[in-house]
Amino acid sequence: MSEHEANIDKIQNLLQSDQEEERLGALRLIDRKDPEPYKLLLFFAFGDSSWRVRKEATEVFLTFPKIESYIDELILCLYSEDNAGLRNTAVELLIRLGRLSVPALIREITSTDHDVRKFALDILGEIPDERSIPGMIKALNDQDSNVRAAAAENLGKLGASEAVTPLLEAMSTPDLLFRFTILEALGQIDASVPVDRLLEYSDDKLLKKALLDCLGRVGDAEAIPFLVKSLSDEMKNVREAAVLALGKISLQAQDFLGNVLGIRSDESFSNSVAELLQDGKPAVQKAAISLLSCIGNKGSVSTLLGLIDNPDLREDAVNALI
Numbered sequence: 001m002s003e004h005e006a007n008i009d010k011i012q013n014l015l016q017s018d019q020e021e022e023r024l025g026a027l028r029l030i031d032r033k034d035p036e037p038y039k040l041l042l043f044f045a046f047g048d049s050s051w052r053v054r055k056e057a058t059e060v061f062l063t064f065p066k067i068e069s070y071i072d073e074l075i076l077c078l079y080s081e082d083n084a085g086l087r088n089t090a091v092e093l094l095i096r097l098g099r100l101s102v103p104a105l106i107r108e109i110t111s112t113d114h115d116v117r118k119f120a121l122d123i124l125g126e127i128p129d130e131r132s133i134p135g136m137i138k139a140l141n142d143q144d145s146n147v148r149a150a151a152a153e154n155l156g157k158l159g160a161s162e163a164v165t166p167l168l169e170a171m172s173t174p175d176l177l178f179r180f181t182i183l184e185a186l187g188q189i190d191a192s193v194p195v196d197r198l199l200e201y202s203d204d205k206l207l208k209k210a211l212l213d214c215l216g217r218v219g220d221a222e223a224i225p226f227l228v229k230s231l232s233d234e235m236k237n238v239r240e241a242a243v244l245a246l247g248k249i250s251l252q253a254q255d256f257l258g259n260v261l262g263i264r265s266d267e268s269f270s271n272s273v274a275e276l277l278q279d280g281k282p283a284v285q286k287a288a289i290s291l292l293s294c295i296g297n298k299g300s301v302s303t304l305l306g307l308i309d310n311p312d313l314r315e316d317a318v319n320a321l322i
Contacts, residue, residue, distance in 0.1 A: 007029060007031075008037060008038065008041070010026075010029065011026045011027075011029050011030065011038065011041055012041055014026030014029075015027075015041060015044060015045055015048075020050050020052060020053065023045070023048060023050065023053045024052060024053055024056055026041075026045075027042075027045060027053070027056045027057055027060055028056075030042065030060055032060065032063050032064065033065075035064040035065070039070070039073075042057055042060060042061055043073065043077070043086075045057035046058070046061075046077065046085070046086050046089040046090065047077075047080070047083040047085050047086030047089070048085060049085065051085075054085055054088075054089050057089070058089055058092060058093060061093065062093070062096065067097065067100075068097070068100045071094070071097065071100065071101055071104050072104060074090045074093055074094055074097075074101075075090070075094070075104050075105070075108060077089070077090035078090055078091070078108070078115075078116045078119045078120075079113060079116055081115070087119070091119060091122075091123055094123050095123055095126045095127065098127050099127060099129050101123065101127065102124065102127060102129045102131055102132060103131070105120045105123055105124050105132075106120075106124070106131065106132060106135045108120035109121060109124075109135040109136070109138070109139055110135075114142075114144040114146070114147055117139070117142065117144070117147045117150075118144075118146050118147050118150045121136060121139060121147065121150040121151055121154050122150055122154065124136065124154060125150075125153065125154025125157040125158060126157075128158060130158075130160075132154075132158065133155065133158065133160045133162060133163065136151045136154055136155050136158075136160070136163070137151070137155070137160075137162075137163055137166045139151035140152060140155075140166055140167070140170045141170070145175055145177070145178060148170070148173070148175070148178055149177060149178055149181045152167060152170065152178065152181045152182045152184075152185045153181050153184070153185060155167065155185050155189070156184060156185025156186070156187070156188035156189060157185075157188065159188060159189050159190055160189060161189055161190070161191035163185075163189065164186065164189060164191050164192075164193055167182050167185055167186055168182075168186075168193075168194070168197050168198075170182055171197075171201065176206060176207065179201070179207055179210075180207070180210045183198075183207070183210045183211060183213070183214040184210065184213075184214070186198075186214055186217075186218060187213060187214040187216075187217035187218060188217075189218075192218075193214075193218040195215070195218070195219055195220055195222040195223050196222065198211060198214060198215060198218075198219075198223075199222075199223070199226055202226050208230065208233070208235075208238050208241075209235075209237055209238050209241045212227065212230060212238065212241035212242050212244075212245045213241055213244075213245070215227065215245050215249070216241070216244055216245030216246075216247075216248040216249065217248065219245065219249050220249065221249075223245070223249065224246070224249065227242050227245050227246050227249070228242075228246070230242035231243060231246075231272040231273060231276075232272045239272065239275075239276060240276060240281065240284045243273060243276050243284060243287045243288050243291060244283060244284060244287045246287065246291055247286070247287030247288075247290050247291060248287075250290060250291070250294065271299070273288050273291050273292055273300070274288070274292070274299070274300070274303045276288040277289070277303065277307070277313075282312070285313060285316075286313075286316055289304065289307070289313065289316045289317055289320050290316075290320065292304055292320055293319075293320035293321070301321065304317045304320050304321050305317075305321070
C-alpha cells in the first residue's frame with residue numbers, strides 16, 4: 001500500500017471515530033493540492049452529526065481548485081432526505097459559490113422532488129442574478145404550495161420588477177399564506193404596483209394587515225381612503241398598520257395633504273389617530289403624530305399639546321404643532 005493510500009485509509013477511519021476531535025483532525029490531513037482522491041471522504045464529512053466537523057469540511061472544500069466542477073454533486077446532496085446536515089452543508093456551499101451555482105440550480109426548479117425545488121428557489125434567492133427570475137416566475141404556478149410561496153418570497157428578495165404582474169395574477173390563487181407572501185414580496189420590489197389591483201382584496205379581514213403593510217411601501221394617494229377607513233378597524237394591529245402606512249405614503253404620494261385635509265373635520269378620524277398614541281409602539285406613535293399634523297383641526301392640536309410633557313414624544317409633537 002502506498003503512502004497516499006495509507007493516508008486515505010487513515011482519514012477514513014478517523015472520520016468514523018466517535019471522538020469529534022479525531023474527525024476534525026482527519027479533515028486536516030486532506031491534501032488540498034490533489035483533492036479528487038479525498039472527495040468521497042469530504043462529502044461523507046458534510047453529513048457529520050457535528051456542526052464543527054461540517055464547518056471544517058466546508059472550509060476545506062472551498063480551498064479546492066476548479067471547485068465549480070463539483071456543483072452537480074453538491075446538487076445531489078439536496079436529495080438526501082435522511083440527512084439534514086448534509087443538505088444544509090450543500091445549501092451553504094451552493095450559496096457561497098454564488099453565480100457559479102446558478103445554472104445548475106435553475107434546472108432544479110423543475111425537479112420531480114418538491115423539497116429540492118424549494119431548496120433551489122431559496123438558494124437562488126440568496127444569489128443576486130437575473131437569470132433566476134424567469135424560472136422563479138414559472139414556479140409561482142407550481143402544484144406545491146411551499147414551492148409557490150418560495151418563488152414569491154425570493155422574487156421579492158431579488159427585487160424582480162418584471163415579476164409584479166405575475167405576482168398580482170398569482171394573488172387569485174385561493175391560498176391565504178401564499179397571498180401573504182405575495183404581498184410581502186410586492187412590498188420589497190422597487191417598482192410601480194397598481195394600487196387598484198391590491199385594493200381588490202380590501203374586504204379580506206384575514207389579509208388586511210398584510211395588505212396595509214404592502215400599501216405602506218408601494219401605495220399612493222389612491223390608497224388613502226382605504227387606509228383612513230382602516231384607522232377605525234376593530235383590530236388594534238390593523239389600526240397600527242394603517243397609521244404606519246399613512247406615515248410612509250405621506251412622504252411620497254402627490255397631494256397627500258390635500259387628500260387628508262378633505263377629511264379633517266371628521267372627529268372620529270382624529271379620535272382614531274389619537275387613540276394610537278396610547279400604549280402604542282414608538283414607530284406607531286410617531287406616525288400618528290405626523291398624521292395629526294396633517295389633519296390640523298382643533299382636536300389634533302389639543303392632542304399634540306398634551307404630548308409636550310412626554311420626553312419621548314415632545315420633539316415630534318412640537319414639530320407637528322409648528
